[in-house]
Amino acid sequence: MAILEILKYPDPRLRKKCAPVKEVTAELKQLAQDMLETMYHARGIGLAAAQVNKQIRLVVIDIRPKEEGRYKVDQLTEWEKQTPMPLIVFNPEVVKRDGKTTYDEGCLSVPTYFETVERAKNIELKGMDLTGKEFVLPMDGLLAICVQHEIDHLDGKLFIDRLSMIKSNLIKAKIKKFGYPDPEDQNSASEQSDEDEEVSL
Numbered sequence: 001m002a003i004l005e006i007l008k009y010p011d012p013r014l015r016k017k018c019a020p021v022k023e024v025t026a027e028l029k030q031l032a033q034d035m036l037e038t039m040y041h042a043r044g045i046g047l048a049a050a051q052v053n054k055q056i057r058l059v060v061i062d063i064r065p066k067e068e069g070r071y072k073v074d075q076l077t078e079w080e081k082q083t084p085m086p087l088i089v090f091n092p093e094v095v096k097r098d099g100k101t102t103y104d105e106g107c108l109s110v111p112t113y114f115e116t117v118e119r120a121k122n123i124e125l126k127g128m129d130l131t132g133k134e135f136v137l138p139m140d141g142l143l144a145i146c147v148q149h150e151i152d153h154l155d156g157k158l159f160i161d162r163l164s165m166i167k168s169n170l171i172k173a174k175i176k177k178f179g180y181p182d183p184e185d186q187n188s189a190s191e192q193s194d195e196d197e198e199v200s201l
Contacts, residue, residue, distance in 0.1 A: 001037040004052040008180060009110045009158060010172070018048075018055045018154040021090040024132040028058070032088045032130065035060045044108045046146040046201040048153035051109050059150035062086035063142050077141040087143075089127035092151050095136065096124035103145045105159045106200040111180050113171050114198050117162050119148045149201040159201075 007014050021028065031054060039047040039060055049058040064085045065076070099121030106114045123144045126136045139147060149159060160168045 002034045003041050004034055004038045006038065006042060006047075006051050006108050007053055009160070009175065011109075013053050014050060014109055014153070014158065015156040016050065016055050017156050018050050018057045020057050021128065024090055024128065024130060028056070028090070029130055032058060032060055036062070036086055036088075039108070042108050042200070044200045045142075046150045047108060048150040050153045050156070057091045057154050058089070059092050059147070059154070060086060060088050061143070061146050061150065063146060077143075079137075079139055080141050080143045083137060083139065083143060088130055089125070089147075090129070090132075092125060092127040092147065092154070094120070094123045094148065094151065095126045096122075098122040101145070103142070104198055105145070105149060106198055107149070107159050108200045109153075110158060110160060110171070110175070111200065113160070113175075115159070115163050115167055115171070117145075117149075117159050119145050123147065146201045 031049070035047050035049065035052060035058070038052060039045070039062070045063050046059065046061045049056050062085050063076070063080065097120035100118055101121040102116050102118050104114045105117045106112075121144065122138070122140045124136055124138050125147055126134070128134050152158070152162075160171050163171070
């Protein structure tokens with residue numbers, strides 16, 4: 001497995017729309033594993049192929065409680081507990097939405113910034129697994145939020161695009177002026193704040 005480079009806003013490659021996967025090849029299976037390794041290394045809970053400069057419709061997600069992590073088992077919903085993790089999905093598509101919820105989202109492509117985003121509370125996800133088999137899964141909680149966040153990436157959207165113009169422009173201005181923290185400093189800060197519930201999707 002390999003650690004891949006995660007593109008960061010305002011990289012224009014993050015704005016490209018990703019193409020559907022026709023067949024799950026050995027190469028794509030390897031990419032999925034590399035994406036998982038990259039996501040774990042970056043201490044995220046979700047990653048889309050677009051974020052590693054692969055313009056295909058593939059996302060990987062793992063919201064399982066980590067030994068050193070920020071989530072407790074009793075915080076997971078019943079649907080979250082029943083969903084196999086890590087979740088690898090080709091051609092993910094939300095086919096049903098119900099209700100609304102909000103969450104303070106972060107993103108591995110916009111590191112250190114968090115803002116409240118509104119999403120559908122309950123969804124049904126349609127996709128294709130590593131064997132090429134299609135499935136539909138009901139989801140809620142953080143898992144549903146994460147899925148919607150990652151699918152946005154496949155359509156060239158970032159969570160900051162879902163904020164008010166004022167909040168979005170403020171974040172963009174800060175990034176333009178100050179950039180992002182040094183990765184080493186960021187990892188150090190992350191290790192010191194394991195109890196912080198903010199995670200990057």
